[in-house]
Amino acid sequence: MPRRVVILHGAHGGPDTNWFPWLGAELESGGVEVVRPRFPTPLGQSLSTWTEAYHLALRPLPPAATVLVGHSLGAAFALRLVEQARDPFAGLFLAAGFVGALGLPDYDTMNQSFFASPFDWPTIRARQGLSVRCWAGDDDPYVPLARSQEIATHLNAPLDIVRGGGHLNGETGFTTFPAMRDAILSAMPSGL
Numbered sequence: 224m225p226r227r228v229v230i231l232h233g234a235h236g237g238p239d240t241n242w243f244p245w246l247g248a249e250l251e252s253g254g255v256e257v258v259r260p261r262f263p264t265p266l267g268q269s270l271s272t273w274t275e276a277y278h279l280a281l282r283p284l285p286p287a288a289t290v291l292v293g294h295s296l297g298a299a300f301a302l303r304l305v306e307q308a309r310d311p312f313a314g315l316f317l318a319a320g321f322v323g324a325l326g327l328p329d330y331d332t333m334n335q336s337f338f339a340s341p342f343d344w345p346t347i348r349a350r351q352g353l354s355v356r357c358w359a360g361d362d363d364p365y366v367p368l369a370r371s372q373e374i375a376t377h378l379n380a381p382l383d384i385v386r387g388g389g390h391l392n393g394e395t396g397f398t399t400f401p402a403m404r405d406a407i408l409s410a411m412p413s414g415l
Contacts, residue, residue: 226313226411228255228257229260230243231292231301234265236294237261238260239259241391242397242400245399250407260279262276262277263276293318294319295390296334299320302317305347306343311351311352313352313410314410315351318357318359318400319360320370347378348378348379354410356383358383358388358403359371360387361387363391
């Protein structure tokens with residue numbers, strides 16, 4: 224079965240920001256198909272519009288062993304996708320993830336639909352795939368470390384803490400992410 228990684232950006236983000244282009248190129252050079260959908264943000268941002276954009280990007284593609292990679296709000300969106308899926312994903316890799324309001328009015332209002340209902344953690348754990356890993360900066364200015372730890376705890380997954388990593392984005396010089404690449408490649412089923 225083909226191998227696919229879907230990279231999910233966050234609020235005010237895009238598929239060509241941060242370490243996403245670098246990760247895509249690294250994985251593609253190893254024979255992995257990479258999809259980086261663009262989600263409406265900040266205008267038109269909601270769980271329903273992001274779900275629609277995700278399905279528009281993935282629906283025409285053949286089945287594949289799929290790993291979800293989510294950054295910031297993209298991590299919460301990945302959790303919603305896993306929760307709604309019929310079949311398990313091959314893996315779930317989250318960076319600077321959080322669920323719920325952060326006390327940042329500009330973001331909390333537009334992120335609200337992603338958190339309107341509680342997460343079904345038992346269902347998510349059952350469908351998250353065999354490989355699950357989380358990363359967080361120890362000095363993230365937006366997402367307190369405890370919020371990323373909360374997700375890792377719910378997923379029974381390790382949380383790798385990146386010293387001086389900030390929000391693990393381009394703003395803090397995070398334009399490559401070798402630890403993420405290596406974790407994904409080691410978790411993917413071999414062969415195409």
